[in-house]
Amino acid sequence: MKRPTIADVARHAGVSKGAVSYALNGQPGVSEATRQRILAIAAEIGFSPSSAARALSAAASGAVGLALCRPARILGIEPFFMALISGVEAELSARSYALTLQVVADPDAEIAVYRRWWGERRVDGVLVCDLRTDDRRIPALEQLQLPAVVIGGPGGTGALASLWSDDAAALTETVEYLVALGHRRIARVAGLPDLRHTEIRTDAFATVCQRLDLVDAVTVWSDYTGEEGGRATRRLLSSAQRPTAVIYDNDVMAIAGLSVAQEMGLTVPADLSIVAWDDSPLCRLVHPPLTALGRDIPAYGAHAAKQLLAVIGGEPVSRVQDETPHLTPRGSTAPPRGR
Amino acid sequence: MKRPTIADVARHAGVSKGAVSYALNGQPGVSEATRQRILAIAAEIGFSPSSAARALSAAASGAVGLALCRPARILGIEPFFMALISGVEAELSARSYALTLQVVADPDAEIAVYRRWWGERRVDGVLVCDLRTDDRRIPALEQLQLPAVVIGGPGGTGALASLWSDDAAALTETVEYLVALGHRRIARVAGLPDLRHTEIRTDAFATVCQRLDLVDAVTVWSDYTGEEGGRATRRLLSSAQRPTAVIYDNDVMAIAGLSVAQEMGLTVPADLSIVAWDDSPLCRLVHPPLTALGRDIPAYGAHAAKQLLAVIGGEPVSRVQDETPHLTPRGSTAPPRGR
DNA sequence: GACGCCTACTGAACCGGATAAGCTGAGCCA
DNA sequence: TGGCTCAGCTTATCCGGTTCAGTAGGCGTC
Numbered sequence: 001m002k003r004p005t006i007a008d009v010a011r012h013a014g015v016s017k018g019a020v021s022y023a024l025n026g027q028p029g030v031s032e033a034t035r036q037r038i039l040a041i042a043a044e045i046g047f048s049p050s051s052a053a054r055a056l057s058a059a060a061s062g063a064v065g066l067a068l069c070r071p072a073r074i075l076g077i078e079p080f081f082m083a084l085i086s087g088v089e090a091e092l093s094a095r096s097y098a099l100t101l102q103v104v105a106d107p108d109a110e111i112a113v114y115r116r117w118w119g120e121r122r123v124d125g126v127l128v129c130d131l132r133t134d135d136r137r138i139p140a141l142e143q144l145q146l147p148a149v150v151i152g153g154p155g156g157t158g159a160l161a162s163l164w165s166d167d168a169a170a171l172t173e174t175v176e177y178l179v180a181l182g183h184r185r186i187a188r189v190a191g192l193p194d195l196r197h198t199e200i201r202t203d204a205f206a207t208v209c210q211r212l213d214l215v216d217a218v219t220v221w222s223d224y225t226g227e228e229g230g231r232a233t234r235r236l237l238s239s240a241q242r243p244t245a246v247i248y249d250n251d252v253m254a255i256a257g258l259s260v261a262q263e264m265g266l267t268v269p270a271d272l273s274i275v276a277w278d279d280s281p282l283c284r285l286v287h288p289p290l291t292a293l294g295r296d297i298p299a300y301g302a303h304a305a306k307q308l309l310a311v312i313g314g315e316p317v318s319r320v321q322d323e324t325p326h327l328t329p330r331g332s333t334a335p336p337r338g339r
Numbered sequence: 340m341k342r343p344t345i346a347d348v349a350r351h352a353g354v355s356k357g358a359v360s361y362a363l364n365g366q367p368g369v370s371e372a373t374r375q376r377i378l379a380i381a382a383e384i385g386f387s388p389s390s391a392a393r394a395l396s397a398a399a400s401g402a403v404g405l406a407l408c409r410p411a412r413i414l415g416i417e418p419f420f421m422a423l424i425s426g427v428e429a430e431l432s433a434r435s436y437a438l439t440l441q442v443v444a445d446p447d448a449e450i451a452v453y454r455r456w457w458g459e460r461r462v463d464g465v466l467v468c469d470l471r472t473d474d475r476r477i478p479a480l481e482q483l484q485l486p487a488v489v490i491g492g493p494g495g496t497g498a499l500a501s502l503w504s505d506d507a508a509a510l511t512e513t514v515e516y517l518v519a520l521g522h523r524r525i526a527r528v529a530g531l532p533d534l535r536h537t538e539i540r541t542d543a544f545a546t547v548c549q550r551l552d553l554v555d556a557v558t559v560w561s562d563y564t565g566e567e568g569g570r571a572t573r574r575l576l577s578s579a580q581r582p583t584a585v586i587y588d589n590d591v592m593a594i595a596g597l598s599v600a601q602e603m604g605l606t607v608p609a610d611l612s613i614v615a616w617d618d619s620p621l622c623r624l625v626h627p628p629l630t631a632l633g634r635d636i637p638a639y640g641a642h643a644a645k646q647l648l649a650v651i652g653g654e655p656v657s658r659v660q661d662e663t664p665h666l667t668p669r670g671s672t673a674p675p676r677g678r
Numbered sequence: 679g680a681c682g683c684c685t686a687c688t689g690a691a692c693c694g695g696a697t698a699a700g701c702t703g704a705g706c707c708a
Numbered sequence: 709t710g711g712c713t714c715a716g717c718t719t720a721t722c723c724g725g726t727t728c729a730g731t732a733g734g735c736g737t738c
Contacts, residue, residue: 003458005724016688021726031686048458052400053724055391056693063439072429072637076422077620083415089442090411098461100402101438103428119342119387121694122437226624256624263626281416285565285595286625287602298411344694355718360696368697370716392694395723460724 004047012041024049051098055121063098064088064308065123067110069130074224075103077252079280080297081129084151087301088127095309097124107132111140118144125149125312127304131156131196149308151300152196154319161317163304167197168204170293170325171247174275175208177327178245182335183273185216187243189232189253193221198249205247216241222253229253233260237272244336245273251280254290258332269334279328288331295325343386351380363388390437394460402437403427403647404462406449408469413563414442416591418619419636420468423490426640427466434648436463446471450479457483464488464651466643470495470535488647490639491535493658500656502643506536507543509632509664510586513614514547516666517584521674522612524555526582528571528592532560537588544586555580561592568592572599576611583675584612590619593629597671608673618667627670634664 006024010017015034022029023038030038055061066088068075075081085099092099100123104110114137117123124147128137131152138158141148150157153164178186188205191198202219209217220236222228229248233256236243248254254276261272268274268288276283279294300322311317345363349356354373361368362377369377394400405427407414414420424438431438439462443449453476456462463486467476470491477497480487489496492503517525527544530537541558548556559575561567568587572595575582587593593615600611607613607627615622618633639661650656 003460006726007724017725018689018727019687022687025726027727029686034686046454046458048455050395050724051459051461052391052394053693054726056389056395056695056724057726059693061391072422072425073620075425076418076636079415082421083411085440086411086414086442089440093441099440101424101428101440102432103425115385116387119385120390121342122390226620230624252620252624255621259624259626281412281565281591282594282621285569285591285598287598297415345696346694356695357697357719358717361717364696366697368716373716389694392723393696395694395725396696398723 003050004045006047006049008045009038009042009047012045013038059121060124060312061121062096063100063123064092064305064312065100065102065114065117065126066129067102067104067113067126069104069107069110072103077226078224078250078278079282080250080278083280083297084129084301084304087298087303088305089301090298091302091305091309097305097309107135107137111137114141114144114146118146125308127151127308128160132194133196133199135196147308147311149304149311151304154321156196157319159317161307161311161319163300163307163320163322164197165295165300165322166324167201168207170327171201171204172208174247174293174327175205175212175214177329178247178273178275178333179212179214181245181273181333183245184214185241185243186214186245186247187217187236188219188247189229189236189249189257190219190221191224191249201249216243218243222249224250224253226252226256230256230260233257234264237261237264237266243272245275245333247275247277249277251276251278251282251290251292254292255282255286258286258290269332270337273333273336275327275333277325279325283330291330291333292328293325294328295323299323342389343384345386345388347384348377348381348386351384352377398460399463399651400460401435402439402462403431403644403651404439404441404453404456404465405468406441406443406452406465408443408446408449411442416565417563417589417617418621419589419617422619422636423468423640423643426637427644428640429637430641430644430648436644436648446474446476450476453480453483453485457485464647466490466647467499471533472535472538474535486647486650488643488650490643493660495535496658498656500646500650501658502639502646502661503536503659504634504639504661505663506540507546509666510540510543511547513586513632513666514544514551514553516668517586517612517614517672518551518553520584520612520672522584523553524580524582525553525584525586526556526575527558527586528568528575528588528596529558529560530563530588540588555582557582561588563589563592565591565595569595569599572596573603576600576603576605582611584614584672586614586616588616590615590617590621590629590631593631594621594625597625597629608671609676612672612675614666614672616664618664622669630669630672631667632664633667634662638662 006017010020023035128150150162153162220232276290276292279292283290283292345356349359362374467489489501492501559571615629615631618631622629622631
């Protein structure tokens with residue numbers, strides 16, 4: 001089956017291909033009658049303009065890039081990315097943009113991908129995930145002048161546009177809630193320490209614990225996997241001053257932690273309260289269902305995509321704070337035993 | 340920062356852009372010394388050929404399309420797709436192909452996307468997921484002559500290349516294993532009924548149950564979500580002839596089923612054995628850990644991508660059976676109580 | 679009725695590569 | 709020394725759009 005080109009449309013309509021281009025793009029230069037005739041013919045023969053040809057002359061590819069820098073075993077297990085992608089996609093496809101995805105091994109490989117995408121003009125802009133402290137990707141993108149929106153922050157995003165949720169506020173609210181329940185020994189199983197949002201949560205945790213005089217507060221680091229989350233929990237629960245509540249930086253580690261607690265003979269929430277970050281259906285599947293910090297992740301992705309399209313469209317760079325994660329209390333949190 | 344073009348490389352090297360093209364593509368027509376000089380200059384100024392220009396003259400975009408037709412809430416929760424994507428991506432990026440992703444609402448929208456991609460020459464081929472019975476996408480793709488690999492089968496894939504795992508064999512093995520443990524009343528919580536692999540599993544289940552004379556075998560349909568999986572389990576466990584073992588078509592429903600069973604006061608595995616399809620780290624996180632039918636999903640994706648690139652490269656259409664899912668017994672299966 | 683002006687188009691250049699066809703000079707041989 | 713071959717390049721064309729610089733023709737105007 002031969003693909004129709006603009007010349008085919010022009011021939012059918014008995015006009016030049018310039019006229020067809022004007023008609024299809026809503027430009028002035030053709031009469032309304034001719035425009036309608038051309039549109040009808042284009043629809044009839046199933047014409048879609050070649051993205052390559054359009055990209056070549058318009059110097060815009062109509063695609064947005066997303067490079068994911070996490071090992072496959074974590075990517076698969078965390079619902080976050082797929083939810084984010086589906087939101088990004090919804091916004092992009094509504095505006096006829098394509099999403100180009102690439103999984104990379106490390107930040108340097110990611111920078112190389114950005115450089116290549118830029119040189120190949122393959123994408124008009126990129127979404128940057130998993131902001132790190134002193135992130136080398138930021139200056140690299142600034143240098144390339146490739147439109148970008150950093151999903152993460154605030155801070156550390158250089159001159160790039162960014163979108164973040166107020167994790168500090170969410171964490172503070174969570175600690176205050178646990179303290180209100182009567183907890184004094186609160187632990188936190190954090191994600192990868194070099195991620196900026198881990199740092200923000202860690203700082204907020206330290207601040208609120210100091211303010212509320214929680215001297216036994218402790219943070220341990222993990223890598224978002226269930227195995228590590230379980231191990232971290234086992235260490236915490238084996239210590240002399242066992243925490244009565246644990247906040248996990250993702251849902252998978254929280255579920256693993258719940259398993260470990262039950263395996264060690266503890267009852268959740270009587271002996272141990274558990275809070276998960278990134279509420280997901282998983283949190284509702286386990287017993288007891290997990291109290292979680294949730295937010296609308298597809299909407300987060302959609303907002304990031306919308307922001308990126310604005311930057312690509314030449315609008316000034318914006319830094320936007322999105323919805324703050326909100327705490328949904330479920331069965332995994334309660335006052336500690338003996339209070 | 341200006342993007343270097345082939346003309347820039349040519350100017351620096353003091354040759355024509357034709358010579359640069361020959362040098363970069365390993366074509367004869369330039370001396371080895373000149374080729375090396377051109378390669379060095381291209382690397383030095385950071386030249387990558389414009390994908391648009393290359394696509395325009397070579398009539399190949401260097402991209403592969405993947406349209407996902409599942410609601411966001413299911414996409415996010417099931418690790419399957421992300422694992423598949425990471426495998427696809429590994430194979431594609433090793434061969435410098437890009438992956439274009441689109442989330443669609445229904446099969447007709449998916450066909451429209453294929454038609455558009457084809458007209459826009461945006462992708463050189465597509466991977467088709469979630470094969471259905473009498474799948475309208477198959478004749479549409481055949482008509483477009485768009486290279487495609489169907490992930491699913493066997494059968495129902497028309498003249499397209501396909502890749503599948505022998506779900507019938509895996510299901511048969513699972514039922515035989517449960518029967519060997521002493522189970523006679525086995526139920527199955529199936530996925531969406533119009534998916535081809537659901538049909539294949541359902542047929543295999545009926546066949547093996549008849550052969551082994553399991554008169555109480557029952558299949559109920561669900562939609563892969565935890566909510567539905569839980570509801571289906573509740574119905575099954577409330578019936579007079581309660582099953583002693585349940586096979587779930589995905590991990591999320593199995594975990595939900597486990598929760599429901601425990602909530603109803605049943606002990607797993609003593610009162611109820613549970614088997615999950617699609618082994619994932621989630622299965623190891625719950626208590627007891629779930630016996631599961633696993634396979635290497637990233638490898639599955641990589642094989643599909645490799646097969647698609649072969650079809651794009653003009654090799655004959657192939658139908659390939661991939662690794663059969665294998666049963667990993669864990670704590671959720673045991674002989675039924677009273678045996 | 680000559681002039682300007684506007685509308686509705688056409689023709690051609692251009693984007694940045696790939697590639698077929700043409701050219702050139704060196705080397706070889708008769 | 710002239711002719712032939714061939715490696716090693718250059719030149720020109722093409723891919724399918726967008727867009728700019730014309731241009732033809734109709735219309736109003738003084």
